Amino acid sequence: MGIIAFIIIGLIAGLIARAILPGKQSMGLVATTLLGMVGSLVGGLIGSLFERNGRLFDLHASGIIMSVVGAIIVLLLVGAAGRRRVHA
Incomplete structure (x- = not known):
């Protein structure tokens, strides 16, 4: 997968994740994209535990x-880290 596709999928995943979770997340478009990109890596690693085809970064529906x-x-x-830090 190309870097542009990775950034676009990261943006989409970050926007969907922020829409699903209740509450106010104060982050801009860049932070949302980075959230989605890190989430894509985490999701890919979790998905690789269940699938053994050796292709971690392929673009398919289950990957999204x-x-x-x-x-x-x-x-x-x-x-959770932000709440713990504010109250501590």
Whole structure:
């Protein structure tokens, strides 16, 4: 997958993850794209645990779904770290 496709999928996954999770996430378009890109990597690693074809970065529907799942996981972890830091 090319870098442009990775950035576009990251943006889409980040936007969907932010739309799914309730609450206010104060981040801009670049941060949302980075969230989706990291989520795509996390989702790809989780997906590779269930699929053994050796192709981690192929573009397919389950990869996009796992990118959104990974972005949601990253968003929850960032939110939990932010809440812990503010209250500590």
